[in-house]
Amino acid sequence: MPDDSPNPAALPEVPAIALPEVVRELYARFGENTFIRQATKDDVPTLWLPVAQLHEVLRFLKFDVPSPYKLLLDLAAIDERQRKHREGQPPSDFTVFYHLMSIERDQRTKGFGDVRLKVALLGESPSMPTITNVWANANWYERETWDLFGITFEGHPNLRRILLPPTWTGHPGRKDYPARATEFDPFSLDAAKQDEEQDALLFQPEQWGMKRSVPDHDFMFLNLGPNHPSAHGAFRIVLQLDGEEIVDCVPDIGYHHRGAEKMGERQSWHSYIPYTDRIDYLGGVMNNLPYVLSVEKLAGIKVPPRVETIRIMMTEFFRITSHLLFFGTYIQDVGAMTPIFFMFADRQKAYDVIEAVTGFRMHPAWFRIGGVAHDLPAGWDRKVKEFLDWFPKRLDEYIKAAVENGILRGRTIGIAQYNTEEAVEWGITGGGLRATGCDYDLRKARPYSGYENFEFEVPTGKNGDAYDRLWIRIEELRQSCRIIKQCLENMPSGPYKADHPLTTPPPKERTLKDIETLITHFLGVSWGPVMPPGETSQLIEATKGINSYYLTSDGSTMSYRTRIRTPSFPHLQAIPYVIRGAMIPDLIVLLASIDFVMADVDR
Amino acid sequence: MNWNWLTPQVIAVLIACVEALVILIATVLVAAMMIWAERRLLGLWQDRYGPNRVGIFGLMQTPADMIKIFFKEDWIPPFVDKPAFLIAPLVAMTMMMLGFAIIPITPSWGVADLNIGVLFFFALAGLAVYAVMLGGWSSNSKYALLGGLRSAAQMLSYEVFMGVALMGVVIQTGSFQLRDIVEYQQQHLWFIVPQFFGFCMFSLAAIATTHRHPFDLPEAEQELAAGYHTEYSGMKFGMFFVAEYVGIVLVSALLVTLFFGGWDGPLMDRVPALSFLWFAIKTMFFMMLFILLRAALPRPRYDQVMAAGWKFCLPLSLVNMLVTGAIVLAHQSLSAGG
Numbered sequence: 001m002p003d004d005s006p007n008p009a010a011l012p013e014v015p016a017i018a019l020p021e022v023v024r025e026l027y028a029r030f031g032e033n034t035f036i037r038q039a040t041k042d043d044v045p046t047l048w049l050p051v052a053q054l055h056e057v058l059r060f061l062k063f064d065v066p067s068p069y070k071l072l073l074d075l076a077a078i079d080e081r082q083r084k085h086r087e088g089q090p091p092s093d094f095t096v097f098y099h100l101m102s103i104e105r106d107q108r109t110k111g112f113g114d115v116r117l118k119v120a121l122l123g124e125s126p127s128m129p130t131i132t133n134v135w136a137n138a139n140w141y142e143r144e145t146w147d148l149f150g151i152t153f154e155g156h157p158n159l160r161r162i163l164l165p166p167t168w169t170g171h172p173g174r175k176d177y178p179a180r181a182t183e184f185d186p187f188s189l190d191a192a193k194q195d196e197e198q199d200a201l202l203f204q205p206e207q208w209g210m211k212r213s214v215p216d217h218d219f220m221f222l223n224l225g226p227n228h229p230s231a232h233g234a235f236r237i238v239l240q241l242d243g244e245e246i247v248d249c250v251p252d253i254g255y256h257h258r259g260a261e262k263m264g265e266r267q268s269w270h271s272y273i274p275y276t277d278r279i280d281y282l283g284g285v286m287n288n289l290p291y292v293l294s295v296e297k298l299a300g301i302k303v304p305p306r307v308e309t310i311r312i313m314m315t316e317f318f319r320i321t322s323h324l325l326f327f328g329t330y331i332q333d334v335g336a337m338t339p340i341f342f343m344f345a346d347r348q349k350a351y352d353v354i355e356a357v358t359g360f361r362m363h364p365a366w367f368r369i370g371g372v373a374h375d376l377p378a379g380w381d382r383k384v385k386e387f388l389d390w391f392p393k394r395l396d397e398y399i400k401a402a403v404e405n406g407i408l409r410g411r412t413i414g415i416a417q418y419n420t421e422e423a424v425e426w427g428i429t430g431g432g433l434r435a436t437g438c439d440y441d442l443r444k445a446r447p448y449s450g451y452e453n454f455e456f457e458v459p460t461g462k463n464g465d466a467y468d469r470l471w472i473r474i475e476e477l478r479q480s481c482r483i484i485k486q487c488l489e490n491m492p493s494g495p496y497k498a499d500h501p502l503t504t505p506p507p508k509e510r511t512l513k514d515i516e517t518l519i520t521h522f523l524g525v526s527w528g529p530v531m532p533p534g535e536t537s538q539l540i541e542a543t544k545g546i547n548s549y550y551l552t553s554d555g556s557t558m559s560y561r562t563r564i565r566t567p568s569f570p571h572l573q574a575i576p577y578v579i580r581g582a583m584i585p586d587l588i589v590l591l592a593s594i595d596f597v598m599a600d601v602d603r
Numbered sequence: 604m605n606w607n608w609l610t611p612q613v614i615a616v617l618i619a620c621v622e623a624l625v626i627l628i629a630t631v632l633v634a635a636m637m638i639w640a641e642r643r644l645l646g647l648w649q650d651r652y653g654p655n656r657v658g659i660f661g662l663m664q665t666p667a668d669m670i671k672i673f674f675k676e677d678w679i680p681p682f683v684d685k686p687a688f689l690i691a692p693l694v695a696m697t698m699m700m701l702g703f704a705i706i707p708i709t710p711s712w713g714v715a716d717l718n719i720g721v722l723f724f725f726a727l728a729g730l731a732v733y734a735v736m737l738g739g740w741s742s743n744s745k746y747a748l749l750g751g752l753r754s755a756a757q758m759l760s761y762e763v764f765m766g767v768a769l770m771g772v773v774i775q776t777g778s779f780q781l782r783d784i785v786e787y788q789q790q791h792l793w794f795i796v797p798q799f800f801g802f803c804m805f806s807l808a809a810i811a812t813t814h815r816h817p818f819d820l821p822e823a824e825q826e827l828a829a830g831y832h833t834e835y836s837g838m839k840f841g842m843f844f845v846a847e848y849v850g851i852v853l854v855s856a857l858l859v860t861l862f863f864g865g866w867d868g869p870l871m872d873r874v875p876a877l878s879f880l881w882f883a884i885k886t887m888f889f890m891m892l893f894i895l896l897r898a899a900l901p902r903p904r905y906d907q908v909m910a911a912g913w914k915f916c917l918p919l920s921l922v923n924m925l926v927t928g929a930i931v932l933a934h935q936s937l938s939a940g941g
Contacts, residue, residue: 222745229828244749244905335817335902341649407817407901584749584827585904 020045021105022115025065030057036090038118041297041536044099046116048090051128054119058098058134061115067105069115070424073539073546074099074565075131075141077149079175083554085533092120094151096128099537099550099565103424103440111446127152130159137427140573148173148261158208163254163602166200172262179259179266203238208250210240219247226255230333230588233598237575237587244583249576253569257602264562268528269295270369270504272559276549277363279564280600282322283543284354286315288367293448293538294549298531299502301370305492308450310372313384313487314364316480317354320391321347322543323473323480326595330470331402333592334411339402346394353383369529370503375496384488392481395474403470412467416578416590419464426577427570430545431472432594436464442541454483466593473595502529528557544568544595564603568596623704623714630703634848639665641848641894648898675837680742683834687741692835692842695734698727699849706856707782709866709878720781721773724857725766728812731850732758735814738843739831750830753820753905757811760912761818765808767920771801771927772861785865793864800923802862804916809858811908813850816897820905855889856882 019027023045026035034057036048049057061069078095080086098117106113121128130153131138142153143162150171153159161168170177178184189197203221205212213219225236234255240247260279264272276287289311296303324347328340351361357380358364358373366373402408418428420436433440441458443451459475461468497507501520511521523530537550545567554560571594579587639654639662646653654661679685705720707713717723732754739751772794773779776787788794795802811818820830827833832843859865859882868881903911 220745222749243752331901336900337645337816338649338898341651345650402901405901407903410907411901411904583904583906 020112020115021109022061022065022069023047026057026060029060029064036088038089038535040116041534042294042538043112044114044116044537046118046535048118048120051119051121054117055129055131055134057117058100058131061100062134067102067108067113069100069102069105070421071101071103071429072098072131072135072137072141072427073101073114074548074550074563075138075145076550076563077145077151077173078552078561078563079149079173082175083552083560085554090120091122093123094121094126094149095119096121096145096151098131099548103438103445106445107440113445121151125150125152127154129154130156132156135427136425136577137570137573140569147171150174160207161254163257165197165254167197172259175265179262203250205240210248210250217242224587226252230591232329232591232596235572235598235601239584239587241584246579246582246584246587248580249587251572251575253572253598253601255602256598260603261562261564264559264564266558268557269531269559270524270528272562273367273369274363274365277365278599279566279603280322280542280544280547280568281362281597282318282325283547283600284314284318284321284362285311285358285364285366286318286322286540286542287547288365289315289449290538290540290542290547290549291551292367292369293540294536294551295369295531296498297536297538298534298551298553299369299500299529300532301498301500301502303371303498304494304496305450306494307371307496307498309487309491310376310496311367311449312451312454313484313491314354314357314366314372316483316487317350319480319543320477320484321350321354322595323477324350326473326592327398327470327477330592330595331408333588334408336402336405336408339398342394342398346391349387349390353380353387356380356383368497368504370500370506371495371497376491381488381491384484388481388485388488392478395477399474403474409467411585412470412589412593413465414463415466415586416582416593417463417465418574418578422577423464423574426574428545428574429570430541430543430567430595431469431476432545432571434459435461435468435472437462442539442546446539448538448540454486456482466589469593469595502531504529530555530557531559539565542567544597544600545571566600566603568594568598568600571596572601619714622712626703626708626714627700630700630849630852631845634845634852635665635669636662637848637851637890638668638844640890641897644891644894645898648895669841672838672841677837677839680834682743684741684743687737688834689839691734691738691741692839692846693734694737695731695846696842696849698731698734699846699853702727702853703856705781706853706860707785707865708882710875712879713782716780716782718778718780721769721779721784725762728765729758729762731812732762734843734846735831738835742831742834744834746827746829747831747833750827750833753827754814754831756905757818757820757908757912760909761808761811761916764804764912764917764920765812767917767924768801768804768808769861770924771798774924774927774931781860781865785860785867788864789867793862793867795862798862798923798927800919801927802858804920804923805861806858807916809854810893810896811912813847813854813893815847815851815893817900817902818908819902820908851890851893852886855886855893858889859885 023037026047030053034049034053038046038048040046075096075098078097080092080095096119099114100117101114103113119128128151130142132142139157140162142156143159145151146153146159147161147163148171160166203223205221220241222239222241223236224239225231226234236252236255238250238252240249260275263275267275273288273291276291277284279287324343328343331339354364355361357376358366360366418436420433420438423433423436437460439458439460444458456479459472459479461472497503499507505525506521508521511518531553533553533555535552537548539546539548546565547567548565550563550565551559552561575590579590643653643661654664657663657667679688702724704714705717705723707716735754736751739747739754772784775797776784778784832840835843863885866878866882868877870877871881
C-alpha cells in the first residue's frame with residue numbers, strides 16, 4: 001500500500017514501520033497529504049488536519065471505520081502563541097484537539113484504541129465549525145473552550161460561558177491572561193456590581209429554548225442548588241417542572257471553578273502535585289497518579305516495581321474511601337439516614353492506614369515524580385491486614401440491611417436508565433458505563449503502573465439503571481480489597497524512588513560525593529526539574545471514571561499546558577437527557593448514582 | 604368570706620381543669636424529652652454519641668435548644684402571605700394537642716370521654732393537614748409549595764382508609780368512645796389479635812398523619828430541602844417541630860388505647876396505680892418504634908406512597924371492615940337465635 005510509507009519530512013521522529021491502524025485507515029481514505037503526523041511521548045496517534053476536512057474525518061471515524069470511534073473523550077484548546085518547541089507542527093495560534101476513543105478497538109488491541117486530532121487556528125479571535133452535530137457531548141467541551149480560550153464554534157446551539165460567570169471579561173485560559181491575583185487591581189464588590197452579578201444569575205428559560213407555559217398551564221422553574229442537600233457540592237440545576245414531573249432541566253456548573261489547569265502553568269512540575277489531589281477531592285493520591293505517570297513519560301523515567309505496587313495499593317485505598325462515601329450518600333439520598341454513619345466509621349479505618357503510610361488523610365499529595373514521598377513505614381502490613389479483616393464483613397451487612405431493602409429497590413430499579421450506546425455518546429465512563437454491561441476498565445484494557453500483574457474482575461451490570469450503578473461500586477469495593485490483598489502479599493522490595501536525574505526530589509545518597517549529582521539535586525529542588533519538550537498523556541481508571549492529564553512541556557520548569565480530563569464533567573452533561581420525564585425524587589437518585597464531586601467537574 | 608359558690612359542680616370543673624392542664628403540660632414535656640430521646644437513640648444505633656454535653660446524659664439539650672429558639676429573631680419573610688403564614692404553625696400545634704382530650708389514660712383519668720372520640724380524632728387529623736398546606740402555600744416559596752402539595756395529596760389518600768381501618772374496632776366494641784374501647788379490651792382480647800390488619804393499616808396511616816419517616820415526603824430533606832417549613836424560623840419553626848413530636852406521642856397513645864388495651868396490664872386489680880405505668884410503658888414503646896423506623900428505612904417515592912395507599916391499604920381496610928361486620932352480625936344472630 002502506498003499509504004504505508006510516511007512522508008519523512010513531516011515525520012522526523014516516527015519510525016516508518018509502526019504506523020498505527022487508525023493512521024493507515026485515515027491515510028487510505030483521505031490521502032496522506034491531508035494530515036501531518038506529530039510525534040508524542042504517549043501511544044496516542046496524533047494527527048493535524050485542515051479545519052475544512054474536520055467534519056468529514058470525524059464522521060468517518062465515528063460511523064464508517066470498522067470498530068468505530070464512538071467516544072469523544074476530550075476536546076480542548078492549546079494557546080500556542082508563546083510556545084517555542086513546535087518542531088514538525090503546522091503554524092498555529094490556537095490549537096483545538098479532539099481525543100477520540102473506540103472501546104471495541106481498545107479492548108482488541110490492548111490499549112491502542114484512541115486517536116488525537118488537532119486543528120490549527122490562526123488569529124486573535126479564531127472561529128471554526130462546531131461538532132455538536134456529530135457528538136452530543138461536544139456541547140459543554142466547546143462552551144468551555146469558548147469560555148477559557150475565546151474560540152468561536154459556529155453553529156453551536158448555545159455558545160455561552162460555562163465555568164465562569166456570564167459577566168466575566170476575557171478568556172483566562174489564554175497565555176496573555178494573568179495567572180495570579182497580584183497581577184490584577186484589588187477586587188471590590190459594591191452594591192451596583194452585586195446587583196449586576198445577581199441579575200446575571202437569574203434563569204431565563206428563553207435563552208435555553210424553553211417555554212414558560214403551554215396553552216393550558218404554566219411551568220414552574222425550580223432552582224435546585226447551588227446550595228441543596230443533595231446536589232453534592234456547589235451545583236445548580238434548573239428544573240422545568242409540570243407538577244413534580246421534570247419536563248426539562250439545565251445543569252449550571254462553574255461554582256467550584258478555580259482554574260486548576262491554569263495553575264498547572266505557573267507551578268513547577270513538582271509543586272503542582274498537591275493541586276491534583278483537590279481535583280477529585282475524594283480521590284486523594286488517585287489524582288496524583290495520572291499526573292506523575294504523565295510527567296514520568298515526559299522525563300523518560302521508569303519507576304521500580306516497589307513504587308508501582310505501593311502506588312496501586314494506595315490508589316485502591318482511595319477507591320475504597322471514595323466508593324464508601326458514594327455508597328453512604330446514595331442510600332442517604334434515597335432517604336435512609338443510618339448507613340452513612342457506619343460507612344464513615346469504615347472510611348475512618350481506611351484513613352487510619354492511609355494516615356500511617358502517607359502522614360495525611362484526604363489529600364496526602366504523596367506521589368512524586370519518579371517515586372513516592374517515602375518508603376512504607378514499619379508495620380504497614382499489620383495495619384493493612386487489620387483493614388482487610390474488618391471491611392468485607394461490614395460490606396455483607398450493608399447489603400443485607402440497606403441494598404436489598406424493598407423501598408430502596410423500588411426507588412432505584414429502572415430509574416435513570418441508559419444503555420451502552422447512549423453512555424458512550426455522552427462520554428460516560430467508569431461505573432456509569434460498566435452498569436450498562438460494557439466491561440471497559442482501563443486497569444484491564446490498558447494496564448498502567450503494573451495492574452497487569454494483579455488478578456481482579458471487572459464487575460458489570462445489566463440494566464444501566466441507578467440500582468446497577470450502586471451494585472457496580474459495591475463489587476468494585478470487593479475487587480479493591482482483592483487487589484490490596486495481593487499488594488500486601490507480594491510487595492516487592494527495592495527502592496521507593498527511581499534512580500533518574502529528573503526524579504523529584506532526587507535520591508540524595510550520592511549528592512555529597514560528586515558535583516554533577518549535587519547540581520542536579522540543587523536545581524531539582526530549587527527551581528524544580530526541567531522537563532524535556534514534548535506532549536504526553538495518561539489515562540487512568542479513577543474513582544469516578546476516566547481521568548487523564550494531557551501535558552505539554554516547552555522545555556521549562558513549568559508545564560506549558562495542563563489539560564485535565566475529568567469523568568464528572570461529561571457525566572453531569574448527560575443529566576437532562578437521562579432524566580427528562582421523570583420526577584424530582586428520581587433526579588435525586590440519579591445525582592446520587594452518578595458519583596460526582598463538583599471540584600472534579602469544574603476544576 | 605363566702606364559700607357558697609364552691610358547689611360540688613364547681614369543684615368538679617376545677618379538678619377537671621387541673622387534670623387537663625396536667626395532661627397538657629405532661630404532653631408537651633414528653634414531646635420535648637422525646638426530641639432528646641430520639642437523638643440519643645439514633646446516636647446509639649448509628650455508632651455515635653448524640654447530644655451528651657448539656658446536663659447529665661445531655662438531658663438539658665432540649666431546654667437549651669428551647670431557650671435558643673425563643674431568643675431567635677421572629678422573622679417573617681417579606682414575600683409571604685402573613686395571616687396564613689402565622690396561623691399555620693398554630694394550627695399544627697393546637698390540633699395535635701387537642702387530640703389528647705379524648706385519650707383515657709387510667710380508669711379514672713382523662714380530659715373528656717367524648718362519645719364520638721374516634722371521630723373527633725379523625726376531624727383533628729383532617730384539620731392538621733391545613734397547617735402543612737397553609738404553611739406551604741403562604742410561604743410563597745417553590746420548595747414549600749411542593750411540600751404543601753405533597754402533604755395534601757398524601758393526607759387525602761391516607762385519611763380515607765384511616766377511618767375505615769378503625770371501623771373494625773368500633774364495630775366490635777359498638778362504640779366510638781375510647782374508654783369503652785379500652786374496657787371492652789379488658790374484658791375480651793386486646794384488639795391487636797382480632798384486628799391485626801386494622802392495626803397495620805391504622806399505624807401506617809397514623810405515621811403518615813404525623814409526617815414521620817418514611818412518610819416525611821412533605822419535608823423530604825434530600826429532595827425539598829425543608830419542604831413546607833423552609834421559610835420558617837425561630838419559634839414558629841419550633842412549633843412545627845414540637846407539633847411533630849406531640850403528634851408522635853398522640854399516635855402512640857392512640858395505638859395503645861385502640862389495640863393494646865390502654866391502661867390494661869397484669870396486677871392491675873391489686874395495684875390500681877399500675878394502670879398509668881402500663882399506659883406509659885406501652886406508649887413509650889411505640890414512640891421508640893417510631894424512632895427505629897426513622898433509623899431503619901429509606902423513603903419511598905411520592906407516587907409509590909399514593910399507590911400503596913389506594914391500591915393496597917384501602918382495599919385491605921375495606922375487606923377487614925366487611926369481614927369484621929359479617930362476623931359480628933353472624934355472632935349476634937347466632938346468639939339471638941340460640
